[in-house]
Structure formats: C-alpha cells, structure tokens
Amino acid sequence: MRASDAERERVAETLREAVAEGRLEMAEFEQRLEATYTARTHGELEPLVRDLPAPGAAVAPVGAPVARTGSQKRWTERIGRPATSSGAFAFWGGFGRRGNWTVGRKFTAFAMWGGGEIDLREANFEDREVVIRCITIMGGIQVTVPPELNVEVRGIGVMGGFGERAKDEGIPSPDAPRVRITGFALMGGVGVEHKRSKAERQRLRDAELGRPGSGALGDERGRGRLEKGPDAS
Structure with missing residues (x-):
C-alpha cells in the first residue's frame, strides 16, 4: 500500500x-x-x-508481559477468529494475502494468466482444519507457510507443477492448525514453501544469543527448534 x-x-x-x-x-x-x-x-x-x-500512548512498566502479535502468538491464540478472506482471484493480474489476516476454513484461489501469493506465516485461522484450493491456468500461485504448521499438499499439475519444498527445517506443532492444500495447475504452477518470516528468524537469533526481547519465544513454538539453527538466508 x-x-x-x-x-x-x-x-x-x-x-x-x-x-x-x-x-x-x-x-x-x-x-x-x-x-x-x-x-x-x-x-x-x-x-x-x-x-x-x-x-501520548501509555507505556507498560519494564518487565510487564508484552502483547504478542502475528507469529509471536501461540497457536491457540491464532485459531477461531472470524475469517477476513475466503478466496482470491487474478486474471491478467495478481493478488496477495499476507500479514495479519484470517484465512477461512475453506479458501479458494484462482489465477489465470496471472499470479498470486498466499502467506500464512502471520495469519490467523478460522478453524483448526483449513482447506486451501489453488487453481491456476497458465499462471502461478505461491503459498508460504511457517515450518511448524501441519501441512498436507495434494494437487495435480498438467504441463506444469504442483508441489512443496522445505526451506526452513521445523517440527510441526501439535497445537497448530492442519492445512490441506489441493488444486490443479494447467501449464502453470502452485508452489508451497516452508519458510520463517524475517521477524521470526531475528527472534530465533536473539534467543540463541541471549539478547533482550526474546521472551516471546518461550512458548511451544520455540522449543525443539533452536538446536537446528536459524536459516542463513
């Protein structure tokens, strides 16, 4: 914007x-x-x-609990919100769903001669079970998910591709929503990438170095990941 x-x-x-x-x-x-x-x-x-x-805003005393936003929240805080979007459409153009938004329990994305981006790293979820349908014809849709999200990819590519790749290592959290990504790509592609946000990678680095401000990682998402190390990119 x-x-x-x-x-x-x-x-x-x-x-x-x-x-x-x-x-x-x-x-x-x-x-x-x-x-x-x-x-x-x-x-x-x-x-x-x-x-x-x-x-002019009131400032919390030093040591007071800090309100978590986006990916800092526990998964239980990110589930059960009213959906802000249940679909996206692109024709000779593009669409984007990223940042602090709430994905509906059934989300359909369509791109023809265009492209789209669906970023779930800072998103909330209407339900614990979410289905994202991606349909593209001579276009492309990129889905970016945090490594701790439970993701199942089942799509078909004809003269194109429909698949996922794990860039950032992570263990799916039992408290995270289960997202099923399905659809169809004709002469185009749908890609699902597991990748942490820049803010999340910085919090991991701070936690490893013992820097102030890393307390928000003391939840279920921070445990079990620090041994793997942050992504260098």
Whole structure:
C-alpha cells in the first residue's frame, strides 16, 4: 500500500517524541527521519516505529508481559477468529494475502494468466482444519507457510507443477492448525514453501544469543527448534 504525506508526518512525529524522551540517539533519529520522508509504502514506514510507542500512548512498566502479535502468538491464540478472506482471484493480474489476516476454513484461489501469493506465516485461522484450493491456468500461485504448521499438499499439475519444498527445517506443532492444500495447475504452477518470516528468524537469533526481547519465544513454538539453527538466508 502506498504511503501518504500525512502518514509519513505521523511517523516523523513519533520519531521526534522518541528522541525527546531519550528512546533514540540523535544519529539514529536522523537516519530514521530521512528514511521516513523517502518511504513510498507502508512496508517501508512500519519498521521505523515498530519498537516505539505512539505519541501520548501509555507505556507498560519494564518487565510487564508484552502483547504478542502475528507469529509471536501461540497457536491457540491464532485459531477461531472470524475469517477476513475466503478466496482470491487474478486474471491478467495478481493478488496477495499476507500479514495479519484470517484465512477461512475453506479458501479458494484462482489465477489465470496471472499470479498470486498466499502467506500464512502471520495469519490467523478460522478453524483448526483449513482447506486451501489453488487453481491456476497458465499462471502461478505461491503459498508460504511457517515450518511448524501441519501441512498436507495434494494437487495435480498438467504441463506444469504442483508441489512443496522445505526451506526452513521445523517440527510441526501439535497445537497448530492442519492445512490441506489441493488444486490443479494447467501449464502453470502452485508452489508451497516452508519458510520463517524475517521477524521470526531475528527472534530465533536473539534467543540463541541471549539478547533482550526474546521472551516471546518461550512458548511451544520455540522449543525443539533452536538446536537446528536459524536459516542463513
């Protein structure tokens, strides 16, 4: 999503408040401020204030429990939400479902002469059992899932491909939803990739190095993975 001038100014105000409170050093403030005014999208703006409170917002005391969002949540917190999307369509174009969204228990994606992206790494789930149907004709659909998700891939490719590859090693969690990915690819492809998000890989690195801020990994998803090491890419 493209960022507006008003949104850039709100981020700049948050940075000014942070440097006034001593949360940012002047050098870092100047770097972030310059990046704010050159940012073109929300994705470029959001990391600049991710670790800062909004101006005037109440700040939790040091040591207070931190509210988890996205992939920081336990699987039990990510199941049973109302669906925000139950399908996607692309014809001579593309679609994307990523970030903090809730996938319906039955989700159908169609792409013809186009492409689409379905990212479940930060997603919530309407039900513990989810079926994602991917149909593509001379197009492509990429599905990205966290390594701890229980995934079953059953699709057919004709003059094309329908399959999965595991990039990041991980053990499926017994508390995670079960996602069945089915469908049909004609002269196109549907790919399922197991991959952690950048934020998740950074939390794993911090946990291994004993850095502050890694406490959110003290749930069932963090155990049993640190011996394997983070992905180097």
